[in-house]
Amino acid sequence: MWTKDAQGKPWVGVACEGDGASLWWPCKDHPSDEADSVQMAFSVPKGLKCISNGNLEKEVIGKDFSTYVWKVHYPINNYNVTLNIGNYAEVKDEYVRPDNSSLDLRYYVLQFNKEKAREYFQQVKPMLKCFEHYFSKYPFPKDGYAIVETPYLGMEHQSAISYGNKFRKNMLGYDYIVIHESAHEWWGNNVTACDHGDLWIQESFTTYAEALFIECIYDYNTSVNYLLRQRNYIKNNEPVKGPSNVNYHYWKDSDMYYKGSWMLHTLRAVIDNDSLWFSILKDIQDQFSQKQICSDELINFISQKGMINLQPFFNQYLLHTDIPVFKYKIEKKKGKYYLIYKLDAFEKDLALPIKIKSKNGNSIKIIAEDTVKKIEIEENSIEDFKIPTDLYYISVEKLN
Ligand SMILES: [Zn+2]
Structure with missing residues (x-):
């Protein structure tokens, strides 16, 4: 991207995800081709600075x-390699963890944004605290954590997060581009999809990580409200997972982000055991750190850890456009009430455990699947009988 900043100085950036890094440097243009480390040298006209990934080794x-001369000390996806040329200022900071260890933070912004940047990027520290709590320690400590101001909205460039959201916070007081692109340091840069068709692995977990961040800073209900806003963007027009081995990047919508996030939110409710759920997230980071992973391997891993066969679940949300429909009616017979229900889904083996709360606070767990089932329910739950669609991404149809 060739442009100029507000003062008319040259401002150059590279973001090539999808099109591929072979646009600008020779490489095997496939996610499996990760160098174990990268060193890059750039010569730029005097008066401008070049910011790239990793650490600045030399400035002449x-x-x-x-x-x-910049050096990355870790494996890096080739589309994450980037350069930024402009009239950059550097703001240095440090994140000190609760255990007193620390991580270098650097923000490269255009000279005239330097004052703003130090204050604005304070949000990085609570974010790192939350992500390290949920996922694992920041995966690239030697390179440090960095944000670089760019003429484009954002990109997860490893240890040089591209930021172009013009210093705008959302109503919760955070900048979702900072949060989203930084979450990719774990989901995408540390644990990488093995093929472009599997890109949901990076985007679903990252978009879900935004909601986890909100849960960490505020509370669970605020994060569910955040997720409900994400849900408005789901289109259900095309499968979340793309075809493998054809360098696929032709998605028209953003379902791998928002539907993917809701798939994971639903999965948390299906697993119905938060300590297990969060240990699974950590285990994925641990097991596949600085590795590539394909959909099936990840699904098997989560199934094994969650002690439940999740293949039909993931197939349903990743491969089909329609979401499961929970159909039910309530019958009264001889003074007793019965719930009659069935799940309609493309994946005939899908068995969705659903927890329903009654008015008096009791909850029942039913397994909705492709057969009609009937259970007795408490009388006083009839009026308030509601399927919690804020926990499960399904549609609900009440039959007469
Ligand atoms: Zn993303």
């Missing part, structure tokens, strides 16, 4: 050109 100011 010449007569007409300045040379910058």
